[in-house]
Amino acid sequence: MDFAFDARTEELRAQLLAFMDEFVYPAEAVAEEQRAALASPWDTPAVVEELKAEARRQGLWNLFLPDAEYGAGLTNLQYAPLAEITGRSPHLAPTALNCAAPDTGNMEVLAQFGDDAQKKQWLEPLLAGEIRSAFAMTEPEVASSDATNITTRIERDGDDYVITGRKWYISGAMNPDCRIFIVMGKTDPDGTDIRRQQSMVLVPRDTPGVTVKRAMKVFGYEDHYHGGHAEVFFDHARVPVSNLIGEEGGGFAIAQARLGPGRIHHCMRLIGMAERAIELMCRRAVSRTAFGKALAQQGVVHNWIADARVTVEQLRLLVLKTAWLMDTVGNRGAHAEIQAIKIATPRAVVDIIDRAIQLHGAGGVSQDFPLADLYAGARTLMIADGPDEVHQRSLARRELKKYL
Structure with a gap:
């Protein structure tokens, strides 16, 4: 078994990590300042459009689409570590790369099921980030x-x-x-x-x-x-x-085709959210003192950090396996694994972010740190794209079928 990323993935990872450090993370505070001055809270801060222009200039654009005619032509396995990186700044990075839901799923639907006129009118401006x-x-x-x-x-x-x-x-x-x-x-x-x-x-x-x-x-x-x-x-x-x-009566099948990639994209980004939470947890632990010693010296903090690292490594392997299966045997062949990551990833990431919030005390639930916002997004994904219980029901039936 070879766990190394291929050369193209490594190249894009390095490029994207540099883009995050140089442009995305510094833009987080700028975007908040600009939003406060907008006429409508729904208008887009200027810095977001600047990020999009820079990402497109660098070729970090439409990375999610495996069809080379419309996107970067990456496999799911190649895209997974890139989506994880964007999850570290889930509001700005996916949008900057034109890889944000729900546009990603809608572009996939139009690319796969739309006719030529629909692609011309709607897919092309979506791919260009114009609408x-x-x-x-x-x-x-x-x-x-x-x-x-x-x-x-x-x-x-x-x-x-x-x-x-x-x-x-x-x-x-x-x-x-x-x-x-x-x-x-x-x-x-x-x-x-x-x-x-x-x-x-x-x-x-x-x-x-x-x-x-x-x-x-x-x-x-x-x-x-x-x-x-x-x-x-x-x-x-x-x-x-x-x-x-498509055709009349084809809506349910199209929805299922749309939600499969969407679920794995969410899980990829969730791992990035967990990594951001772990980073914040560690920085807080080494910089704060309580009861005469650094938080990093408290045994319970050791447990939280160790458990978080083990959990993220487990989740990443399962998500990468699922991405590999989607590439090799298709979404239907990876159905059980897609359900497994959809069940496991949000609940585990919610727990990691919750521990990071606890370590930050009052700051953890404030607007001065991204943790409360990350928590809301991760917790919502236990419902979005099918609640956990629906996936558990289906996965259990699949397991039980082997014994009936």
Whole structure:
């Protein structure tokens, strides 16, 4: 077994680490200062656009897309350590590299399932970082962890589809540069196959009948850099039939294809978040004194740091194995491992960040350190892209099937 990264990955890692040190970390405080002066909290700080321009100049752009026609042509195994690095600054780095959700998943959908006209109108400006997008699936009235529950209607009316429904936690929708929604709804609610009732359509944000009502908070955060998480109403919003992605009844399958890579990308970035937490924990431990000795000399602090290091090394190996399987046997062949990392990574990273918060005392829950924000993001990922319990249920069934 060879655990070394290949030459291209090592080259990109070195380049990206230098980019983080020289541009991203210094921009964190600058972005906060600029945001405070913006007319709208949803506008993009100028330093973010500067980061994007520099990343593109350096070729650190669209690294997530394995299709060389549209992206960097990296495998999942090559991209994994790069995504981990961006997770150290999860608000700025993914956006700077045009590797931020939900745009990444939407670009993957358009690249894989969109027709030529859809790619020209929406994929190309997304790839160029000129616009942003949102993915509208989750609904407040139903348990959206079961995607067959969604109630939004997509009804055919001549040469148009008419969309009616209410969505929430639609990531990116508050960003003024968000120009397009990929909306999942039911075109055949009475169909006998519950996984063929859904379809996906492209709905421009300025379509009459589309209302972005409010920003949903996450642990009190509005997540401005991510473009927020909005509640959106579709009141008989009308779009051409040509805005259908793929075929009618293909929405559930497209969603599954979209969420597979998205889940592993989240887990890669979570490991970077854990590494940032460990770094902050260690710096705090050697710089603070309590009861006559440095925190770094306290036995319980030794335990926290050691446990965090062991956990991160375990998670990284599992994530890299999953990435390798996705490259070699496909997403379906890596299904069990994708579920395993989706279960294990967020909960473990939440625990590491929680220990780092504890070590920082009051500072840990303040705005002076990124830990509280990191905690909110990591904890949310125990729900997003399918809650832990859904993945546990499926993974357990897969294990039990061997004995039935």
